[in-house]
Amino acid sequence: MRLRSLQIILWVAATAAVLAFAAVRWWPAADDSQAAASAFTPTFALADSEGRVRTTDEFRGKFLLVFFGFTSCPDVCPTTLSEVAQVMDDLGSDAGSVQPVFISIDPERDRRLGLADYTKAFHPAILGLAGSEAETQAAAASFKIFYEREADTASPDGYTMAHSPGLYLIGPDGMWLRQFTYGTPAAEIFSDLQSRL
Amino acid sequence: MKHFLFAAALILSAPAAMACETVTIGDLTVEHAWSKATIGAGRPGVFYVEITNTGSTDDALVGIATPAAGMPMLHETVVQDGIASMPHAMSIPVPAGQRAQLSPGGYHGMLMGLTTALKEGDSFPVTLTFEKAGEVTVNVDVLSMRAEGPDCADAGQ
Numbered sequence: 001m002r003l004r005s006l007q008i009i010l011w012v013a014a015t016a017a018v019l020a021f022a023a024v025r026w027w028p029a030a031d032d033s034q035a036a037a038s039a040f041t042p043t044f045a046l047a048d049s050e051g052r053v054r055t056t057d058e059f060r061g062k063f064l065l066v067f068f069g070f071t072s073c074p075d076v077c078p079t080t081l082s083e084v085a086q087v088m089d090d091l092g093s094d095a096g097s098v099q100p101v102f103i104s105i106d107p108e109r110d111r112r113l114g115l116a117d118y119t120k121a122f123h124p125a126i127l128g129l130a131g132s133e134a135e136t137q138a139a140a141a142s143f144k145i146f147y148e149r150e151a152d153t154a155s156p157d158g159y160t161m162a163h164s165p166g167l168y169l170i171g172p173d174g175m176w177l178r179q180f181t182y183g184t185p186a187a188e189i190f191s192d193l194q195s196r197l
Numbered sequence: 198m199k200h201f202l203f204a205a206a207l208i209l210s211a212p213a214a215m216a217c218e219t220v221t222i223g224d225l226t227v228e229h230a231w232s233k234a235t236i237g238a239g240r241p242g243v244f245y246v247e248i249t250n251t252g253s254t255d256d257a258l259v260g261i262a263t264p265a266a267g268m269p270m271l272h273e274t275v276v277q278d279g280i281a282s283m284p285h286a287m288s289i290p291v292p293a294g295q296r297a298q299l300s301p302g303g304y305h306g307m308l309m310g311l312t313t314a315l316k317e318g319d320s321f322p323v324t325l326t327f328e329k330a331g332e333v334t335v336n337v338d339v340l341s342m343r344a345e346g347p348d349c350a351d352a353g354q
Contacts, residue, residue, distance in 0.1 A: 071236075071240055072240045072241060073283075074240075074241045074242065074243040074272075074305065074307050074308075075243060075272070075274045075283065075301060075302065075305050075307075076274055076281045076283070076302070078233060078243075078301075078342060079301045079302060082342065082343040082344075082345070085343055086343070113237070113239050113240060114236070114237070117236050117237075118236050118240075121234075121236050121342050122342060122343060146279070146280055150282065152285070154268070154270055154285055154309075155309070156240075156241060156309050156310070160282075160283060162280050162281065162282035162283075163280065163281060164279055164280060164281070165276060165280075165281035166279070182276055182281060182302070183302055
């Protein structure tokens with residue numbers, strides 16, 4: 001009788017141990033797969049204003065603050081670039097840890113109009129990139145963003161661009177961290193960056 | 198010295214003062230007209246303004262004209278399903294008793310075909326055409342590329 005109750009106790013304990021082991025094994029595993037689904041490594045390989053191809057790899061170790069836009073955009077793009085410029089000013093001595101990048105979704109026209117003049121007018125730290133159409137599409141796809149050329153006879157050259165207006169933060173390991181939606185105040189972006197530096 | 202300080206204060210406040218100038222036509226008050234500096238004349242400029250309708254009749258801004266640009270038009274920035282686009286606005290409502298704003302991220306005037314680059318500190322006239330109130334001309338201050346709006350003591354933003 002005593003042996004039997006001991007046996008039951010042992011079985012209960014063994015079952016509990018198996019369950020606990022399974023829980024410990026599977027719960028973090030579930031978390032990992034969830035993190036893997038949201039974490040990805042966006043990449044680009046695009047020419048800067050001097051024609052040199054710049055890639056995400058060369059910025060490992062720095063945070064990347066990436067914005068897709070076009071320089072003939074009068075409202076959305078200057079607003080976001082002004083915020084980025086403010087963030088860079090606010091970062092002060094930490095500014096070297098953050099590389100702001102402006103990727104043109106209208107590369108042919110932006111190369112013609114002058115990309116560096118435009119980005120530097122907001123902040124000298126902003127790197128303007130304009131690749132080929134295919135390279136730009138590849139970069140946009142890896143950032144999971146959308147852009148499209150819209151015919152508009154009332155616009156200069158007969159077209160305008162519709163695009164995802166967010167600002168994207170990439171970590172020093174190249175992994176996607178988060179998006180700042182259009183209109184996020186510079187102070188909010190700054191404090192988020194500060195908490196990571 | 199006193200005169201010098203007064204003169205200096207006048208000069209320093211002059212650029213901000215113009216954007217803070219208020220023009221009225223009928224029941225409409227037009228103020229805080231500003232634009233941003235451009236890099237060259239090849240890219241469109243922008244025009245922002247605030248219109249307050251103190252009357253009891255709805256009105257609408259239906260057009261803008263300026264010697265500074267060959268093709269000025271009204272647009273609206275629309276962010277829908279995460280995509281920003283900039284459709285042409287046929288008219289911008291100025292409802293009775295309310296204020297309509299042309300401001301960053303919303304309605305704005307798009308100044309295409311600039312006759313010259315807009316430089317910070319410059320100003321240029323823009324004539325606004327309202328459906329009912331008619332036409333009124335305001336002076337527009339060109340602020341820096343990074344400006345978020347004019348710095349007026351009474352600015353509503």
